[in-house]
Amino acid sequence: MNVMIFLIPVALFMAVVGLCAFFWSLRSGQYEDLDGAAHRVLIPDDEDAPN
Amino acid sequence: MATVALTESGCPSGLAPAADAETRRADPAAFVRRDAHGAETLELLIQGAKCAGCIRKIESGLLALPGITDARLNLSTGRLRVSWSPGTVAPSSITESLARMGYGAAAFDPAAAARQVDEEGRKLLRYLAVAGFAAMNIMMFSVPVWSGDGEMGEGTRTLLHWISALIAIPAALYAAQPFFRSAWTALRARRANMDVPISLAVFLTLGISIAETLQQGEHAYFDGITMLLFFLLIGRYLDHKLREQARTAARDLLAMQSVTASRIGADGRVVAIGAAEIGVGDTLLLASGDRAPVDGIILEGVSDLDRSMLTGETLPQAVRPGDQIHAGVINLSQRLVIRASARAQDSSVAELARLIEAGEQGRARFVRLAEKAAALYVPVVHSLALATFLGWLLAPALLRFVGFEVADVGFRVALMNAVAVLIITCPCALGLAVPAVQVVATGRLFKRGVLVKSGDALERLAEVDVAVFDKTGTLTLGKPRLMTNVEPDVLRAAASLARISRHPLSRALVEAAGPGLSADNAREIPGEGIEAGDARLGRRTFAAPACLDAEDGAAELWFAQGDAPPVRFAFVDALRIDAAQTVSALKQRGIKVELISGDRPVAVAAAAREAGIETWVGGASPSDKTARLAQLRAQGFKPLMIGDGLNDAAALAAAHASASPGTALEASQAASDLVIQGAALMPLIEAIDVAKMARARALENLRFSALYNVIAAPLAAAGFLTPLIAALAMSGSSLFVTLNALRLQLSWRRA
Numbered sequence: 001m002n003v004m005i006f007l008i009p010v011a012l013f014m015a016v017v018g019l020c021a022f023f024w025s026l027r028s029g030q031y032e033d034l035d036g037a038a039h040r041v042l043i044p045d046d047e048d049a050p051n
Numbered sequence: 052m053a054t055v056a057l058t059e060s061g062c063p064s065g066l067a068p069a070a071d072a073e074t075r076r077a078d079p080a081a082f083v084r085r086d087a088h089g090a091e092t093l094e095l096l097i098q099g100a101k102c103a104g105c106i107r108k109i110e111s112g113l114l115a116l117p118g119i120t121d122a123r124l125n126l127s128t129g130r131l132r133v134s135w136s137p138g139t140v141a142p143s144s145i146t147e148s149l150a151r152m153g154y155g156a157a158a159f160d161p162a163a164a165a166r167q168v169d170e171e172g173r174k175l176l177r178y179l180a181v182a183g184f185a186a187m188n189i190m191m192f193s194v195p196v197w198s199g200d201g202e203m204g205e206g207t208r209t210l211l212h213w214i215s216a217l218i219a220i221p222a223a224l225y226a227a228q229p230f231f232r233s234a235w236t237a238l239r240a241r242r243a244n245m246d247v248p249i250s251l252a253v254f255l256t257l258g259i260s261i262a263e264t265l266q267q268g269e270h271a272y273f274d275g276i277t278m279l280l281f282f283l284l285i286g287r288y289l290d291h292k293l294r295e296q297a298r299t300a301a302r303d304l305l306a307m308q309s310v311t312a313s314r315i316g317a318d319g320r321v322v323a324i325g326a327a328e329i330g331v332g333d334t335l336l337l338a339s340g341d342r343a344p345v346d347g348i349i350l351e352g353v354s355d356l357d358r359s360m361l362t363g364e365t366l367p368q369a370v371r372p373g374d375q376i377h378a379g380v381i382n383l384s385q386r387l388v389i390r391a392s393a394r395a396q397d398s399s400v401a402e403l404a405r406l407i408e409a410g411e412q413g414r415a416r417f418v419r420l421a422e423k424a425a426a427l428y429v430p431v432v433h434s435l436a437l438a439t440f441l442g443w444l445l446a447p448a449l450l451r452f453v454g455f456e457v458a459d460v461g462f463r464v465a466l467m468n469a470v471a472v473l474i475i476t477c478p479c480a481l482g483l484a485v486p487a488v489q490v491v492a493t494g495r496l497f498k499r500g501v502l503v504k505s506g507d508a509l510e511r512l513a514e515v516d517v518a519v520f521d522k523t524g525t526l527t528l529g530k531p532r533l534m535t536n537v538e539p540d541v542l543r544a545a546a547s548l549a550r551i552s553r554h555p556l557s558r559a560l561v562e563a564a565g566p567g568l569s570a571d572n573a574r575e576i577p578g579e580g581i582e583a584g585d586a587r588l589g590r591r592t593f594a595a596p597a598c599l600d601a602e603d604g605a606a607e608l609w610f611a612q613g614d615a616p617p618v619r620f621a622f623v624d625a626l627r628i629d630a631a632q633t634v635s636a637l638k639q640r641g642i643k644v645e646l647i648s649g650d651r652p653v654a655v656a657a658a659a660r661e662a663g664i665e666t667w668v669g670g671a672s673p674s675d676k677t678a679r680l681a682q683l684r685a686q687g688f689k690p691l692m693i694g695d696g697l698n699d700a701a702a703l704a705a706a707h708a709s710a711s712p713g714t715a716l717e718a719s720q721a722a723s724d725l726v727i728q729g730a731a732l733m734p735l736i737e738a739i740d741v742a743k744m745a746r747a748r749a750l751e752n753l754r755f756s757a758l759y760n761v762i763a764a765p766l767a768a769a770g771f772l773t774p775l776i777a778a779l780a781m782s783g784s785s786l787f788v789t790l791n792a793l794r795l796q797l798s799w800r801r802a
Contacts, residue, residue: 008214011191019184026176036126039103 061153063104079142079158080323090120090134093142097131098155098713100124105154112152113145128299131156169295172288178226179284185222186277189215190778193274197775205267212264212271219273220257226280227253229287245425245478248432249283252276252473259470262463270467272474275777279477282785286482289490296493312344313337315388326395337387339553342379345391349374352387353577355554356380359523361697362649362672366606367555369578379697384554385577419507420746421485424753425478432476432764439768440469464770471767474777476760480784484752487792492745495796500713500728501738508724510749511708512742514689518637519680519702521694522648522658525712526630528730529695531555531606531622533563541618545610548573548581548588556608557581557588559622586612595619624654630662633732638663640739642691647671647679649698676702693735695719710735741795748795752788759784 025031079093086092100109106124109131113122118139124131133145142158149156192211196203227250234246253276260271312329313321313336321336326344329335334350337343355367358380367383370376376389443465447457493503503509520526537545546564549557551573573583580589587594587610594609595617611617627633634644645666648655652669659667668679676694680702683690692699692706695715700722703709709723712732720726727734763780766772 012188012218015184015188019180022180023177026173026180031173031176033125033127036106036124039106039126042103043107 061099061105062101063108064102079146081325082158083142085137086134089137091137091140092132092134093145093158095131095133095146095149095156095158097124097129097149098157100126100129100154108152109149109154112148116140116144116148119145172291172295175229175284175288175291178229179281179288181222182226182277182281182284185218185226186274186281189218189274189277193774193778196269208269209264209267212260212273215271215273216261216264219277220261223253223257223276223280226277226284230280230283243429243433245429245482248429248436248473249279249477252470252477253280255466255470256474259467263467270774272470272774272777275474275774275781278778279474279479279781282479282781283477283482285785286479286486289483290486293486293489293493329391329395331391331394333391335389335391337376337382337389339382339384339386342381343376343389345378345395346393347376347389347391349376350388350390352385354385354387355383355578357383357555359529359696364523364650366651371578384552384575419485420510420749420753421481424481424484424756428478428481432473432760435476435764435768436469436472439472440465442768443468443770468768468770468772471770471772471777472764475763475767475772475780477781478756479781480756480759480788481753483785483788483792484756485749487789488745488749488752488795491792491795492741496734496738496741499734499737501734502726502728503724503738504720504726505724508708509738509742509745511689512691512724512739513746515642515691515708515739517643517645517683517688517690519645519647519676519683519690519692519706520662520664521676521692521696521699521702522646522650522655523624524695524714525693525699526646526658526662526732527624527626529624529714531559532625533559533620534605534623535619535621537618537620541610543567544586544612545588545608545618545620548583548586548610549608551575552581556606556620556622560608560620580608586610591619623657626658626661627730627732629731629733633736634663636733636736637739640736642739643688645679647676647702649673649696673698673701677705680705692723694723710738744795748792752791755787755791756784 030037079095083091083093097109100106106126109124110122113119113133118135119133120136121134122131146156146158192215196208196211199208230246230249230253233244234250237244237247256272256276260273260276263269263271312324312326314324314329315321315334315336329345335344335347339354349370349372351372353369353371355369356376358364358368358377361377361379370387376387378393378395443460444462447459450457489509492509496503523529542560542564546561546567547570549560549564550567550569552558552575570583570586573581575581576589576593579593580587588608591598591600591607591609594611598609598617598619606622608620608622609617610620637644643666644664645668646655646659646662646664647668648658649671650669655667655669659665668675671679676692676699680690680692684707689707692703692709693711694700694703694709695711696719699711700719703711703719703722708725710725710727711719711723713720713726713728715723715726725735725738727738759780766776
């Protein structure tokens with residue numbers, strides 16, 4: 001059972017990383033245009049390339 | 052080559068119809084702003100963009116214009132943001148280019164559409180993420196506790212409970228904030244809403260679980276409480292998203308309504324300004340095709356006005372200098388110079404806006420299904436929990452009193468069981484029951500081109516039993532169509548004259564004749580007709596003064612050439628293709644149909660006959676329409692109003708539910724619950740069917756939630772609840788409700 005001493009913090013740490021990643025994606029506006037993101041995948045980069 | 056032809060007209064995948072070239076094009080110059088980097092930006096609302104092809108076509112098409120530095124389309128909201136360095140691009144060239152690509156574009160009034168990021172939605176997502184994170188991680192500790200039941204030592208179990216507590220306490224206190232806030236607001240107003248039992252359950256559960264952990268007991272509900280919050284927040288988020296979508300749609304429509312005007316300054320220069328900036332006495336230029344932004348008096352020019360949006364009248368009205376012009380009418384043929392006699396907010400349109408407000412107040416009394424359920428639910432749950440607490444506390448004493456030998460169970464057990472009742476009855480499923488159904492229903496309708504604009508619109512639409520149609524532009528297309536059969540040669544000759552005019556009758560004639568050449572020496576005589584050599588096309592008094600008036604009330608053009616006898620072209624405002632089909636489909640569903648129009652009774656009667664409507668009224672003023680709706684409501688009917696004009700806006704707001712076609716004036720779209728895109732009316736029938744099905748699903752869900760509580764609450768009150776049962780019951784019921792809502796997606800494959 002001693003292994004739990006490591007496993008529990010590791011599990012919690014990974015979950016916190018996931019939570020932080022979600023907050024980051026929320027803050028960087030990735031949920032502003034869900035439909036657009038789904039469709040932009042289909043646009044070839046080389047032809048679009050505005051920048 | 053085929054793709055080139057396709058891409059010329061709107062969405063390359065054909066998902067959305069190309070925008071009508073006639074769509075109003077306000078000069079966007081008044082709406083240009085400077086952004087933080089000093090670039091000029093313009094926000095436009097795009098109509099008709101549906102797919103990846105549209106994104107690419109619009110963005111690369113605009114970037115190809117010289118000077119444009121950035122163009123980004125948000126497909127979810129339909130907003131396009133264009134930037135360029137100051138002075139390099141004429142804003143009108145952007146809208147023109149979009150129109151050439153086949154998309155409608157309307158500039159935003161930055162004040163009306165102050166870009167508000169959906170802060171509330173973001174916060175809810177953050178709460179949701181925290182609750183989900185906590186629920187999943189605590190479950191990681193709860194599963195060993197449950198499965199190790201009997202084998203696990205007390206020390207290990209308590210350790211796992213303590214870790215759960217460390218996650219659950221901060222997470223629950225953080226994620227339950229929306230419930231605390233709403234409950235507190237309700238309590239201060241001496242009311243109780245669904246959030247009161249939720250908040251109570253959060254506090255009591257946390258408290259009792261901590262107490263249990265301190266005493267090394269086995270019943271800690273840390274997993275239950277975080278999972279509960281997770282499910283409740285999903286429901287809350289869905290509900291919020293629906294309302295936000297409706298709010299954005301309404302705000303966008305209002306923002307688009309802000310008409311621009313061209314003011315002629317003292318130095319003769321024309322400046323584009325917002326309608327709100329027009330002052331009394333300003334001289335304004337009204338090009339042909341423009342809508343008058345304010346009431347005024349004509350100073351120069353002779354033209355025809357389309358007043359159908361104001362009155363429903365289909366015949367154009369001829370005007371000359373000195374005549375009155377009302378806000379909302381469209382100038383058809385020649386440019387006019389007018390002097391504003393009122394500001395925008397004092398014009399006749401504003402009067403209609405006040406009527407709309409009055410109508411909407413009546414609708415605000417509608418109580419949503421979920422609110423009705425909450426009103427029933429809250430007192431029942433609270434009294435049940437209280438009864439459980441008192442029962443466990445007092446029952447032993449009572450039993451002893453009648454002679455049984457029982458020991459007191461104590462305060463702790465009584466409280467524990469009362470809390471168990473609060474947890475198990477917590478409105479997880481109830482909170483998801485209605486929003487889940489509505490999200491599925493509105494999403495489905497959106498794909499069919501029906502925009503649902505208010506959160507409770509579908510609930511109201513499901514109850515409708517009378518449909519009141521407007522005629523011009525709603526039941527009909529609002530465009531004249533040639534109905535006289537004439538020799539092709541004569542038609543071609545007449546069309547060659549008509550091609551130089553913007554008058555709607557001329558355009559209808561050209562449309563009937565097809566492509567061809569225009570007469571070289573043709574010139575338009577404003578208010579009379581067109582002349583080319585010995586040929587004349589126009590009014591009877593202009594082209595064929597010797598002929599008699601046909602007196603059938605139809606819109607007409609006369610054509611005379613040389614010595615040949617004059618020919619009369621008569622026009623009708625044709626019904627939408629599926630108008631009759633829609634009317635009969637409504638009747639099939641037991642909905643009575645009425646037609647009420649401001650047009651001449653002759654025209655209304657003909658349209659009613661053709662569409663199969665028995666009850667009709669012609670020559671109705673806007674207040675007649677609202678009066679008819681009030682009368683229907685007084686008789687106990689729940690009327691659905693379908694209209695498009697400014698004269699319908701007040702009636703749309705006063706009806707139980709309302710719909711307008713996508714071609715409707717912005718004010719009417721803003722006043723109605725549903726906006727139907729495209730030329731067909733049948734999506735209305737689908738919307739009604741979906742609304743009814745959604746209502747049935749929502750009621751099923753509510754009934755299921757009630758049944759669940761009827762079974763679970765007594766179990767909890769009797770003390771049988773364990774954390775494992777609570778977790779299973781809550782997730783199971785929420786899952787059931789969500790799946791039942793999704794069933795709505797599948798059940799629409801009927802013929």
